[in-house]
Amino acid sequence: MSSASLINPADSIETQNAKLLHIADALMRRIENQTAQSGAAYVQFERAALLEKRVRQRTEELERTLDLLQDSNAQLARANAEAEDARRDLADAIETVKEGFALFDPQDRLVMFNSRFCRDFRDVAPDLAPDMSFDSYISRIAGSRYLALPDKDTPEAWRARRMARHQDRNVMFNVELTQDRWLQVSEQRTGKGGTVVLQTDVTDLIRIERQERARLESAQARMIQATLDHLNQGVAIFDASGRLLGWNQKIGALLSVPARLMQLGVTFDAILDQLGQAFVFLGGVDRTIFRHWADHGHTVEPISFEVRHGARDILHVFGRGLPDGGFLISVTDVTAEREAAQRLFEINEMLEQRVMERTLELEDALNAAERANASKNRFVAAASHDLLQPLSAAELFIGSLSDKLGDPADRQVLAKAGTAIKSAVSLIDALLDISKLDSDKLHFDIRAVALSEILDPLRDEMEVLAAEKGLRLTILPSHAIVESDPAYLRRVIQNLAANAIRYTEAGRVLIGVRRQGNSVRIEVWDSGPGIAEEDQDAIFEEFHRLDRAASRNDGLGLGLAIVERACTRLGHPLGLWSEPGRGSCFRVSVPVAGQAGPERRDPARSRKIDLGLSGLIVLLVENEPELRRAIQLLIESWGVDVIEAENGEAALSLLEDLDIMPDAMILDQQLGAGPKGTELLQILTAKYGPRPAVILTADRSEAVQRACEALGVTRMLKPLDRTDLATFLSDACLAGDA
CATH class of the missing domain: 1.20.5 (Single alpha-helices involved in coiled-coils or other helix-helix interfaces)
Incomplete structure (x- = not known):
């Protein structure tokens, strides 16, 4: 619009x-x-x-x-x-398998199988089907008429045993079928818990094995018989019924049993009855006991005894049961051994008589030596006392005469005479101390003593001597309390300090105390000329002074001899370290008061008590024949059995031949060209295990002491102290009893 x-x-x-x-x-x-x-x-x-x-x-x-x-x-x-x-x-693969094959799942249900499975059980094969239980499969096998059950066995019992075997992870066994046929059945578990069953026909293998076993048994029987015939012993084998199964010709000759009796199946009783009165049973066994053993006792334990056959033959009879219920008898002619043992017994008695006579002679000689030593000690003590009186009077006369002489030359001569008399008095005092220390009648006053009571007075006395030579003397304070004889311990430290001052021309002398476990070690150090290692043993001998410049002092060479004897008798180990040009250090170890230590015995008393060493076996290795013989006779007089050798090689060979391990060992350190005592101890310990041992040595060097400490053995210095040796053997005997 x-x-x-x-x-x-x-x-x-x-x-x-x-x-x-x-x-x-x-x-x-x-x-x-x-x-x-x-x-x-x-x-x-x-x-x-x-x-x-x-x-x-x-x-x-x-x-x-x-x-x-x-x-x-x-x-x-x-x-x-x-x-x-x-x-x-x-399925094709398992069908190609030559054995019967079956697979069961983890719930023991049949999954698959090949045509060969249960082929030999023709009444069971048609019933096989997937999902069949393993129990049903076994039940059908147990009831199969093709299964050959052992005698007195039932299908139910066989089935129960088979199911019990099924619980094992890996199973393998043989099943006997009728008509002498055999199956080998094996079970293997799969990774998911299933079971693989294989059935293999092993009939041919079983039959071949039987033939081979029969052949071997026949060959073995011939070999056994040949072996029996070559034995130097008579042997007879009996079955469980006591019937003869096997024997050799030797037993018939030894027992004088006629050949017609030694036949297969002859009873043991028949053979025993043939043994006439010419056989005399020895050792608590008679015919009745032997017969009872053959009937019943051979299954429990063997039997062993001897019989006398005729005038001189001795036969050893041994019987032992066999696993099948039978028993074996062996007869050995031991006439030569018994005659040899009798001759050895007679020789041993003769040797024991000679040893006893020799021991008595040695005891007489020892007693004579001890009486002579005691007489010498009494003489020295009496002579020292008698000599000290006129010498003391001479000192008084010289002192009174010096005040009256005005001529300096006369005073000098008189002073020299006084010095000579003082030296004689010191010499006599030292000889008197050595005589006392050598005497078995010496008794120590062992008690707790504070070292400060010894060291503090010694400082005042020794500082004067050190000052005269221009030496610096340092005695470190000590609060240790030791267990010793205070008088002899003071004499030991005094002699060591005086000796250090005497032989030190310049420098210092230091005396200190070190704590060592349950003991303390008193050390005397000096900056003197030192002592060569080859001279360190000789300085402890009487009247021995090293030919050094320091020897022009009035030292008599008896101080260290007194120190060694006193330390030995007190049980205080004495050590020495010295190096030419650097000085020396003498060390004395003293137990701390209140600490348990080895018991110290008075030598005079230890010889009067029974040491209880009878039966102890000791290995003695010493390369010096005279010293070895002396030690052997000494410890044999205490009831000890001695195995002695001159070096390590001979000792090892002897122990191997004797097959005996001693209870204790006494080893010399220097054994010639072979291993040293410490090295031999290591070899013996590695081969036979640890044993109580002691190392004998005249070497007082630090090296030997350290070697002994490393092995945990005692170093026993020569000349040997019989008390220390007796203590060592007593401790070894106690260790063996423990």
Whole structure:
């Protein structure tokens, strides 16, 4: 419709404007109504578009899922085909196996088997089917008429044993079938717990084994008989019924049994009855006991005894039971051994008599020596006492005369005479001390003593002597309390200090105390010329002084001899370290008061008591024949058995030949060209185990002492102290009893 139909041109302008406004208003309202309707439609359009998008997405996802499902179905079909192919291949494979094969799952259900499985049990093979239980399979086998059961065995008992074997992880056994046929059955567990059963026909192997066993038994019987005939003993073998199974010709000759009696099946009683009165049973066994042993006792324990045949023949009879219930008898001619033993017994008695006579002679000689030594000690003591009185008077006279002489030359001569008398007095005192220390009647006053009570007064005394030579003396204080004889311990330290000052020209002398476990070590150091290693043993000898510049002093050479004797008698180990040009150190170890230590015995008393060493076996290795013989006779007089050798090689060879390990060992350190005593001890310990041992040596060097300490053995210095030796053997005997 055009605008000409809406407005009449004939109308006035106002009318036309009014109509136009009315039309415009109507059009505006219409447009507004149309805009509201189009907004709601747009919202519906948006919803429809969103739903369409979601449906399209879900459709695409569904399509993809269907594609995946189709792929999975295809893969499953291929897997099933492959599994079926594998199953057919496995079935074909096990069908080619020459043995019967069956597979049971972890629940003991039959999964698969080949045609050879249970083929020998023709009444069981038709019943085999997948999913059959293992118990049903065994029950059918136990009831099969083709299974050959042992005598007095039942199918139920066989089935129970077979199911019990099934519990083992690996099973293998043989099953006997009828008509002398055999199957070998084996079971193996799979990784998932299933069971593989294999049945193998071993009939041919069993039959070949039987033939071979029969052949070997025949050959073995011939070999056994040949062996019996070559034995130097008579042998007879009886079965469980006491009937003769085997024998050699030697037993008939030894027992003087006629050949007609030694036949297969002859009873033991018949043979025993043939032994006439010429056979005399010895050792508490008679015919009745021997017969009873053959009837009943041979299954419990063997029997051994001797019989006398005729005037001089001695036969040893030994019987032992056999595993099958029979028994074996062996007869040995021991006439020569018994005669030799009798001769050895007679020789031993003669030697014991000679040893006793020699021991008595040695005891007499020892007593004479001890009496002579005691007489010497009494003489020295008496002479020393008698000599000291006039010498003391001479000192007084010289002292009173010196005040009256005005001439310096006369005074000098008189002073020299006084010095000579003082030296004589010191010499006599030293000899008297040595005599006392050598005497068995000397008794020590062992008690707790503070070292400060010895060292403090010694400082005042020795400082004067050190100052006279320009030496610096240092005595370190000590609060240790030791167990010793205070008088002799003071004399030991005093002699060592005086000796250090005497032989030191310049420098210092140091006295100190070190704690060592349950003991203390008193050390005397000096900066003197030192002592060569080859001279370190000689300095402890009487009247021995080294030829050095220091020897011009008034030393008498008895101080160290007194020190060594006193330390030995007190049980205080004495050590020495010295190096030429660097000085020396003398060391004395003293036990701390209140600490348990080895018991010190008075030598005079130790010889009067029974040491209780009877039966003790001691290995003595000493390369000096005279000293070895002296030690052997001494310890044999105490009841000790001695194995003696001159060096390590001879000792090892002797122990191997005797097959005896001694209870204790006394080894010399210097054994010639062979191993030293400490080295021999290591060899013996490695071969036979640890034993109480002592190292004999005259070497007082630090090296030997350290070697003995490393091995845990005692170093016993020469000359040998019999008390120390007796103490060592007593401790060894107690260790063996423990």
